[in-house]
Amino acid sequence: xxxxxxxxxxxxxxxxxxxxxxxxxxxxxxxxxxxxxxxxxxxxxxxxxxxxxxxxxxxxxxxxxxxxxxxxxxxxxxxxxxxxxxxxxxxxxxxxxxxxxxxxxxxxxxxxxxxxxxxxxxxxxxxxxxxxxxxxxxxxxxxxxxxxxxxxxxxxxxxxxxxxxxxxxxxxxxxxxxxxxxxxxxxxxxxxxxxxxxxxxxxxxxxxxxxxxxxxxxxxxxxxxxxxxxxxxxxxxxxxxxxxxxxxxxxxxxxxxxxxxxxxxxxxxxxxxxxxxxxxxxxxxxxxxxxxxxxxxxxxxxxxxxxxxxxxxxxxxxxxxxxxxxxxxxxxxxxxxxxxxxxxxxxxxxxxxxxxxxxxxxxxxxxxxxxxxxxxxxxxxxxxxxxxxxxxxxxxxxxxxxxxxxxxxxxxxxxxxxxxxxxxxxxxxxxxxxxxxxxxxxxxxxxxxxxxxxxxxxxxxxxxxxxxxxxxxxxxxxxxxxxxxxxxxxxxxxxxxxxxxxxxxxxxxxxxxxxxxxxxxxxxxxxxxxxxxxxxxxxxxxxxxxxxxxxxxxxxxxxxxxxxxxxxxxxxxxxxxxxxxxxxxxxxxxxxxxxxxxxxxxxxxxxxxxxxxxxxxxxxxxxxxxxxxxxxxxxxxxxxxxxxxxxxxxxxxxxxxxxxxxxxxxxxxxxxxxxxxxxxxxxxxxxxxxxxxxxxxxxxxxxxxxxxxxxxxxxxxxxxxxxxxxxxxxxxxxxxxxxxxxxxxxxxxxxxxxxxxxxxxxxxxxxxxxxxxxxxxxxxxxxxxxxxxxxxxxxxxxxxxxxxxxxxxxxxxxxxxxxxxxxxxxxxxx
DNA sequence: CAGCTATGTATTTTT
DNA sequence: TACATAGCTG
Numbered sequence: 001x002x003x004x005x006x007x008x009x010x011x012x013x014x015x016x017x018x019x020x021x022x023x024x025x026x027x028x029x030x031x032x033x034x035x036x037x038x039x040x041x042x043x044x045x046x047x048x049x050x051x052x053x054x055x056x057x058x059x060x061x062x063x064x065x066x067x068x069x070x071x072x073x074x075x076x077x078x079x080x081x082x083x084x085x086x087x088x089x090x091x092x093x094x095x096x097x098x099x100x101x102x103x104x105x106x107x108x109x110x111x112x113x114x115x116x117x118x119x120x121x122x123x124x125x126x127x128x129x130x131x132x133x134x135x136x137x138x139x140x141x142x143x144x145x146x147x148x149x150x151x152x153x154x155x156x157x158x159x160x161x162x163x164x165x166x167x168x169x170x171x172x173x174x175x176x177x178x179x180x181x182x183x184x185x186x187x188x189x190x191x192x193x194x195x196x197x198x199x200x201x202x203x204x205x206x207x208x209x210x211x212x213x214x215x216x217x218x219x220x221x222x223x224x225x226x227x228x229x230x231x232x233x234x235x236x237x238x239x240x241x242x243x244x245x246x247x248x249x250x251x252x253x254x255x256x257x258x259x260x261x262x263x264x265x266x267x268x269x270x271x272x273x274x275x276x277x278x279x280x281x282x283x284x285x286x287x288x289x290x291x292x293x294x295x296x297x298x299x300x301x302x303x304x305x306x307x308x309x310x311x312x313x314x315x316x317x318x319x320x321x322x323x324x325x326x327x328x329x330x331x332x333x334x335x336x337x338x339x340x341x342x343x344x345x346x347x348x349x350x351x352x353x354x355x356x357x358x359x360x361x362x363x364x365x366x367x368x369x370x371x372x373x374x375x376x377x378x379x380x381x382x383x384x385x386x387x388x389x390x391x392x393x394x395x396x397x398x399x400x401x402x403x404x405x406x407x408x409x410x411x412x413x414x415x416x417x418x419x420x421x422x423x424x425x426x427x428x429x430x431x432x433x434x435x436x437x438x439x440x441x442x443x444x445x446x447x448x449x450x451x452x453x454x455x456x457x458x459x460x461x462x463x464x465x466x467x468x469x470x471x472x473x474x475x476x477x478x479x480x481x482x483x484x485x486x487x488x489x490x491x492x493x494x495x496x497x498x499x500x501x502x503x504x505x506x507x508x509x510x511x512x513x514x515x516x517x518x519x520x521x522x523x524x525x526x527x528x529x530x531x532x533x534x535x536x537x538x539x540x541x542x543x544x545x546x547x548x549x550x551x552x553x554x555x556x557x558x559x560x561x562x563x564x565x566x567x568x569x570x571x572x573x574x575x576x577x578x579x580x581x582x583x584x585x586x587x588x589x590x591x592x593x594x595x596x597x598x599x600x601x602x603x604x605x606x607x608x609x610x611x612x613x614x615x616x617x618x619x620x621x622x623x624x625x626x627x628x629x630x631x632x633x634x635x636x637x638x639x640x641x642x643x644x645x646x647x648x649x650x651x652x653x654x655x656x657x658x659x660x661x662x663x664x665x666x667x668x669x670x671x672x673x674x675x676x677x678x679x680x681x682x683x684x685x686x687x688x689x690x691x692x693x694x695x696x697x698x699x700x701x702x703x704x705x706x707x708x709x710x711x712x713x714x715x716x717x718x719x720x721x722x723x724x725x726x727x728x729x730x731x732x733x734x735x736x737x738x739x740x741x742x743x744x745x746x747x748x749x750x751x752x753x754x755x756x757x758x759x760x761x762x763x764x765x766x767x768x769x770x771x772x773x774x775x776x777x778x779x780x781x782x783x784x785x786x787x788x789x790x791x792x793x794x795x796x797x798x799x800x801x802x803x804x805x806x807x808x809x810x811x812x813x814x815x816x817x818x819x820x821x822x823x824x825x826x827x828x829x830x
Numbered sequence: 831c832a833g834c835t836a837t838g839t840a841t842t843t844t845t
Numbered sequence: 846t847a848c849a850t851a852g853c854t855g
Contacts, residue, residue: 155845230844404842466832595843597843621842659846661847
């Protein structure tokens, strides 16, 4: 395999030297000439700082760029590619540039385009791990037992397939949830493990010890279906590279430069894939450049191995390591807060962001308290309106939450006050039911062997084909070794079925046959419309009286519209399989609401970080399941959040949050303790409910008293929330005093030697004491202190009678607020 | 077979 | 609480 059919002419130029001919793209040539003639740096290098220049110009040998938040990471990456191209070190097709997301790939393409013009078009190997994986696999599909027109299954397909397999094994799919097994497979594939390689323990943990057999059966089934899951897009190429050294060598020759973005997010399989491609004969240098930030590794839970970046110098001896620490994004206060926070993590490569900007007008990081999530949303809404009045654009602001349920209170509030907002992330276009249904129709037409798609829509719209009939089609297909569509056609001709399902099947089969015929003759957008019409799918939604139906029809139209950008049905299907997001179109001025995870890589003038409470952030589950490293990942997430802000950062926490439908009293996040006093200001909630007397429970206030009523003293002394938490834990155990809680304590997390070497109860790390003892205890398992019929008082709902008790959950009939379920610890005897 | 009520379970997300 | 899924009933 030495031909690269779809590429531009491939020159193998003298080792180390530039190719003899110039790549296409007039602008580059001119610039390169200019660069050669003048000693001065070419245009694209101008404005880079010393470290950035070094990262761009150290083209030979392994390079690790540790790029802190806001230090110009993307700029370095794109300029480096431009530099390689402009100096004629390689052709566009000889550069392998990998990103994680399609968005990042698009962005990179765009920015390289700005620098070098047309030449980006010739960069076939710039893309996500998966899109490049597909490209490789389509070329060598037969070596993996696939045809080159294999389909790519998404999570939904995978789960349905696994469910079938579990049932086929005669196992109970309730006891062994397909979803869970799909996750296990995903986990194994992230580690690069095939059925034969998984640990015995893992194999036994599922399906009565049949885990391995099930995984094997799953892989076999994929081959029969001529299909791949996402993991296979990496694993198959890895196997091919290992089994066919000649093929691998061809790629070695081809890829003169390898660049990897967000290296801290690579999982083991991606790492193996990269290692294979980066192999070089002994003594030969690898031109691999990995860019990343260990402090922004927030995807450990889905298999990312921070270790990959920590180990880089060992993996690539003689590597140049470049630290980008000059931050161009944020104020000194924000950077100070971020640095102090992240310093609590161990096992870092260690970077300290700095900036030259020192504007006395720069605001400190603001920490605010609110009574509950509604008040939090209301107050943030007011702050936003205030900024709006000062001519700030909504687009320059963002609310970054830990978990998506938090978005709701903001959406509710913003709808109420008429504030434009945009939710980023969320359920994506191609994951909507109507889109997936439509896609399933298209898939069966383009790919008649796609049984999963077939099963999804045989009975859509409802045709009276129930489970029994579908099972029969399935069994027939298995028996004959043909796709289900074909089996359906056969069954419809036989007399094995009752008239009704038989007629229905006959119609389905006839429909698909007809559509398949027009595939070659009809423009694909037109065909798509025809399919949706003739199948009765659009009518189904037209007749649907529910509120979502019109939107769904709108989405279907949008789907057809987006197909116009593609040449064929097939290329469109491929696009959708890999790119699950639809580009955000609107230019509307709106505030962004998104999770912290999806905020990575973005920046905003003003950032709001609500919900900094123990249990939510850090998330209880991360703590329970991830232990110390789970906590550290949460802290990195906090760091990512903080470093998104350019000028203003507002952090919020509430005293009460409704979680799973019941109110819980919450405790400020430990991360608040870890912010440096010097850069932080604790602000009194500027809400209309302020001034409700302090220290006495404030019953005259309809919302009850907040223990941050006298947030003033809290502000003055910055007695840490952590200390308050400690105090609270103590007081709550003995009495239920909801009055003043602020103290005048010194921050216990200090640097230096003061705390080390004392009792064993304290966790001492490198001369600094990390507070480890004050973990919140949010839910008690003890029997309730109350009995049915007790008269109780609740801070939010007032007085009432206990009507039922379920563990520590009380159902209370409140005099004014009606019946509510609340936690035991949240009420007191009246 | 389809609509209803009971039941269980509630991070983070990409491809 | 709220949503999704599952099993039951018409």
